[in-house]
Amino acid sequence: MxxxxxxxxxxxxxxxxxxxxxxxxxxxxxxxxxxxxxxxxxxxxxxxxxxxxxxxxxxxxxxxxxxxxxxxxxxxxxxxxxxxxxxxxxxxxxxxxxxxxxxxxxxxxxxxxxxxxxxxxxxxxxxxxxxxxxxxxxxxxxxxxxxxxxxxxxxxxxxxxxxxxxxxxxxxxxxxxxxxxxxxxxxxxxxxxxxxxxxxxxxxxxxxxxxxxxxxxxxWFPGGARDFVAFLDAETAAPIVTEAIAFEFEDPRMAGTAEVAFRWSGSHEERLRSFANSRPTIGGTHELGFRDGVTDAVNAFARERLLLAETDPRLDADWIGEGLTAVVSVKLDHPEFEGATHGVLGNPPVRTCMGQAVQEHLGTWLEGHPEQAAVLVGRVQRARQH
Missing domain, CATH: 3.30.565.10 (Histidine kinase-like ATPase, C-terminal domain)
Structure with a gap:
């Protein structure tokens, strides 16, 4: 026309x-x-x-x-x-x-x-x-x-x-x-x-x-993500893990830094708050990497301490996540987001870097706190049964 x-x-x-x-x-x-x-x-x-x-x-x-x-x-x-x-x-x-x-x-x-x-x-x-x-x-x-x-x-x-x-x-x-x-x-x-x-x-x-x-x-919170977890947990049931597991790392593979803090409470709710360059996110490679690391560390500890038989299936991330409060924050030189709203982080290397760092730090904590770790694994096993 x-x-x-x-x-x-x-x-x-x-x-x-x-x-x-x-x-x-x-x-x-x-x-x-x-x-x-x-x-x-x-x-x-x-x-x-x-x-x-x-x-x-x-x-x-x-x-x-x-x-x-x-x-x-x-x-x-x-x-x-x-x-x-x-x-x-x-x-x-x-x-x-x-x-x-x-x-x-x-x-x-x-x-x-x-x-x-x-x-x-x-x-x-x-x-x-x-x-x-x-x-x-x-x-x-x-x-x-x-x-x-x-x-x-x-x-x-x-x-x-x-x-x-x-x-x-x-x-x-x-x-x-x-x-x-x-x-x-x-x-x-x-x-x-x-x-x-x-x-x-x-x-x-x-x-x-x-x-x-x-x-x-x-x-003003000099404790960073550790303080954030305490704030989110202020009105929840008594913690299973008494203090937040917190660490920071920098990895050139993802061209950035990360700060992570988490712990488990007696609540049945999972509260995972994630951020990329201080923007709230609703998912992405940093969340996936965090879940990978937590799941791998808990399963490795459970099998090593014979709390989980070799023939038993792996403990699922959903069961492990029950009662978990976590803050996962990454700051990247070149963040890549899926969609215009910047809600989901897309950088592939972040998943690998985050997963390895979380597995290492949580694995060390579990080895150093065997009594709390055993209580945590027992709670996860009961969640699987229900």
């Missing part, structure tokens, strides 16, 4: 760029215009501050829910250049707030992506009825204000300062979002998770929305 018969040609195409494109299709950039997207707004702004801290350029990150419905994110890093070109190699302030960042997908092993796809504060600016930025740099405070992605003031000096860093505050546009009410608990869950997975991270979340009822939570 020709353009002449349909009356349709290139003049009918609508091309949207910049903030207009973001406001037209917000779900493409932050996941949705509902609660999920609203909270991703916070994560997109906090992303830069968190990575400043992890890179050693800042010591703390503070996220505050303000009484007037806004969110303020502050760090004590070096700030950003004021000029558009970014004389120090990074983006200038206006570029940071008006240009799309590197975008979908995590970077190297040391980078953390908090939000939907890491597009940065530009998207938040476009979807906010108001945004303000304050840069503290080289003894001077600089400020600028935006409305729905468009600058309403020029960058201007606002006095002197003895510190450094940047503060970005924003107020979501209620013309875009179904709700503008942030959930303290939802934000806390993600920040807590990040702090467990990145020991250097120190985040303070403050809620000042209700006069006289301010609350706050600090997320």
């Amino acid at each position: 020709s353009g002449e018969t349909t009356g349709y040609d290139a003049s009918h195409l609508q091309v949207l760029e910049g903030w207009k494109a973001v406001r037209k299709r917000p779900g493409m950039y932050i996941g949705s215009s509902g609660e999920r997207g609203l909270h991703n707004m916070v994560f997109e702004v906090a992303d830069r501050a968190v990575n400043e801290l992890l890179a050693g350029r800042a010591s703390s990150v503070e996220v505050t829910l303000t009484p007037d419905g806004g969110v303020r994110v502050t760090d004590d890093g070096p700030g950003v250049p004021i000029d558009e070109a970014g004389s120090t190699g990074g983006p200038g302030l206006e570029a940071l707030l008006t240009s799309m960042q590197s975008g979908a997908g995590p970077g190297g092993r040391d980078d953390v992506t908090l939000g939907f796809c890491g597009v940065g504060p530009f998207v938040v600016n476009a979807l906010s009825r108001r945004m303000t930025a304050e840069v503290r740099r080289e003894g001077i405070r600089w400020v600028q204000e935006y409305a729905r992605g468009v600058a309403v003031t020029k960058i201007s000096e606002a006095g002197t300062t003895t510190g450094s860093g940047i503060t970005i505050a924003f107020w979501p546009d209620t013309d875009i979002f179904e709700t503008a009410a942030f959930s303290f608990d939802t934000l806390a869950e993600r920040f807590r998770e990040l702090a467990f997975l990145n020991r250097a991270l120190d985040i303070l979340l403050i809620d000042r929305r209700q006069p006289g009822e301010s609350r706050s939570a600090r997320f």
Whole structure:
């Protein structure tokens, strides 16, 4: 069918760029215009501050829910250049707030992506009825204000300062979002998770929305994955394995590092939390490798100690997993994910590396704790019978 018969040609195409494109299709950039997207707004702004801290350029990150419905994110890093070109190699302030960042997908092993796809504060600016930025740099405070992605003031000096860093505050546009009410608990869950997975991270979340009822939570966990397992197990039945089995390793075959912690409790539920470059995952080669290693180590110990006869079939991973709480985190130079949502890790070498490391460390632990190991094997055998 020709353009002449349909009356349709290139003049009918609508091309949207910049903030207009973001406001037209917000779900493409932050996941949705509902609660999920609203909270991703916070994560997109906090992303830069968190990575400043992890890179050693800042010591703390503070996220505050303000009484007037806004969110303020502050760090004590070096700030950003004021000029558009970014004389120090990074983006200038206006570029940071008006240009799309590197975008979908995590970077190297040391980078953390908090939000939907890491597009940065530009998207938040476009979807906010108001945004303000304050840069503290080289003894001077600089400020600028935006409305729905468009600058309403020029960058201007606002006095002197003895510190450094940047503060970005924003107020979501209620013309875009179904709700503008942030959930303290939802934000806390993600920040807590990040702090467990990145020991250097120190985040303070403050809620000042209700006069006289301010609350706050600090997320800093030097114990890493071991602390994460203890948190997940806080309300479960008494543990069979008294302390978490925890270790870290680096393997050039997978071009990355891993941190693993796990233990068994009297619960019948399995809780396996996995992450790739600090992103939550729902499966993949790191999970498969972990299960391989646990299953091989438990079966090898059971047969060596004659707790499992040579003619008996292997103890199945599902039986071994009963009551298991585990955190499996890998940080890779080049993570490969199956699907656009980055929910399943695909790097094949990770399965082999993880399986071998888990089998070795759990096997050593079982040999060194024969009484607890025997109780564990007995519990697995009873699960098989039922």
